[in-house]
Amino acid sequence: MKLEMKDQPGQLVAALKPISAVGGNIIAVIHQREASAAAKALDVQIVLELPEGRLETLLELLREQGVTVVRIGEERLLYKCTLIMIGHLMHTDLSDTVDRIDRTGSAEVTELSLVMPAINAPSSARITIRSTTRTEMKKAIRILRGVAEQKKLLIIEPLEDA
Amino acid sequence: MRIAILGFGSVGQGIARAILAKDLNITVTGLADSRSGIIDAGGIDVAAALARKGNGDSCGTPGISPADVVTKAEYDVLVEVTPTNVETAEPALGHIREALGRKKHVVTSNKGPIALAYPELRALAEANGVLLKYEATVCGAIPLIHAMQEGLAGNSISRLYGVFNGTCNYILTRMAEDSLTYEQALAEARELGYAEADPTYDVEGIDAAIKLVILANTILDMHTTLDDVERTGITLLTPDALRLAEDLDCTIRLIGEIVPKAGVLRVSPRIIGKEHPLVVEGTLNAVTVEADLAGELTFIGKGAGSTETASAIIGDLLYIHDRYVQGS
Incomplete structure (x- = not known):
């Protein structure tokens, strides 16, 4: 400001x-x-x-x-939450998974680290989401949970909130 | 004080050894395993029963059933330490009802009856003027239930969370330490006797979920069943996932969590900072309680084991002895 x-x-x-x-x-x-x-x-x-x-x-x-x-300047993405996903991340369209968060407009995936051990073996990824507010973060995590259920992915959330 | 023990496996034998080793003023007048029983109002030779069991024999006389011990033995407290049946809680549930009906106190390590029928059993105990104690059902040696019922009486609990299953904690510790796969770590846990031949109950988070139900229903005034617990196990975890957590100076643990106000009961693997007090090694259990007056408290200790579980049972027995049982 x-x-x-x-x-x-x-x-x-x-x-x-x-x-x-x-x-x-x-x-x-x-x-x-x-x-x-x-x-x-x-x-x-x-x-x-x-x-x-x-x-x-x-x-x-x-x-x-x-x-x-x-x-007063622009609000930036101040809330950060890092989760881990396990499953067939590529076969279930990882870019779509990311896009579903980004599409909210108020939360976005800012980092992604992917480990693919072998073909057909489940891969693991660390995903960082940033959002403007805590409520938006909760919403983003809810979306991710829904996607995980649909795509049969395991989501590991942090113990503490963003 | 006279007790009858149902179940003479790891926990039952642990209790017997503690009674022999320490001057606890406890006489065993009834004893039953799955195949046999003994009833002796004058006091059973516990050392001899342990020796028979050690040789692979039955503890007593075939033909004397647990039900016989419950209904015919002369005792002040029934110690019910048979394995947990999560579906029906039987036959333990029936035995506990019977004993309470006979105006006998009951101490149990069996999660089934407490998770499934606590309100009914408590009412029955009250109607008969006796106590039902179950410290050993949750986190073995950690006196969590006593702490919450007595020490934290008057506090409101806003959140309770922690490591409730030693088997999972061992597996995750080993996966993080040496980059073992889940299968390798499970095999190791089995070899060391930390995991059952069928590990489903532990690794799918069922054991932890039952403990949450017990705490929720008996202490936090919630009315829940196992189906109310949102539950994810550890079977799909990869060493890669643990490494990704490690990069952030974190690790992954199976955490059971209750948030009473929000109605949350949840067992799931969670990312947790390595310096967090709940990150305990091996088969340990650890529980954090957030209370309005007391603040945050963390309990760490052995969640299973023969002697450790016996510690919780004996604590309950002496509690009853001090308050209810006349004479010795």
Whole structure:
């Protein structure tokens, strides 16, 4: 997000504090002082991760600090879940399996490692899914379970949620 | 305290050896295996019965049946330690009913009657003013049921999950350690006596699922049957899958899980970080309980074995002795 704040000592800290207060994680802070910095305001760009549903609270807190949010960037795929699949993955159209997740639009397969030991022997794959929200991740895993049942694949899910 | 023991296999003999080795104030007045029985109000010579069994003989006199021991012997507590029958729970279920009806306490390691008929048996025990204890049905030596019923009384359990089957844990440990195939690891488990000739009950997750049903129905106030457990075994696992998990510093374990509020009962292989407390080696069992007041607790211990299971039975016996049985 891009923020605008007063060019005064302590302002940047004031802007960053609410982020940790809502459980966010700051990935990068880009702080550029323009040549025409005679202006009283300062532009700062912050890249951050936020738990789902906390954005509104953060905006509220920033406003209280006198910080204006100029622009909020795109939501990225923040939730990640890695699963293992075992079965006849190629014969049951692996690209279709991946496509069924990608087609949701809100979750996608971002990594795939496949091991094929021998012809006709079941292969094993590690698949990483990323999604924008936890709900979307649950939905993606439900889809994968359905596909696995249909294609007789074994899905090994992680013990802990994404 | 006088006890009658039904079943003189690994668990029954473990109990007999513990009674001989320790001063537990327990007298055995009835004993039956599948072929014979002994009834002696003055106390059975347990050492001699063990010796006969060791020689491959019956423990007692042919013609005396378990039912005879249940109905005719003089005892305070019936110790029912015959093998589990998941379909009907018989003949153990009938014997337990009979003993409770005779106002005798019952201690069992048999999962069948507890998984299938706990509400009825508990009501019967209450009506007769006696206790029904079953610590040994879940995770052998780990006093999980006692901990949840007594130590964690007053807590709400939000989730319970863990390794409930030592055979599967051994197989998965070996597959991960030495890249054995499932078949190789199973063969090794059989050789060491960790797996039965027919391993279905363990490797398909049925044993773990029954334990979940017992915990759900007797402690978590759920009303479930074996069919309610979503169940996947380990037979299709590949060494490749374990290697793919290893790349992430993880491994794969067969995990039984109960989430009471969501009604989830599930046994399935799961990816789990290698540093996770539930990643135990060999035939060990490990269970994590999430409780609202106590927080998270993890229990680790031997889930099977003659002496280990006897430990759970004897714990139940002494619990009853301290509270109910007058004199010695």
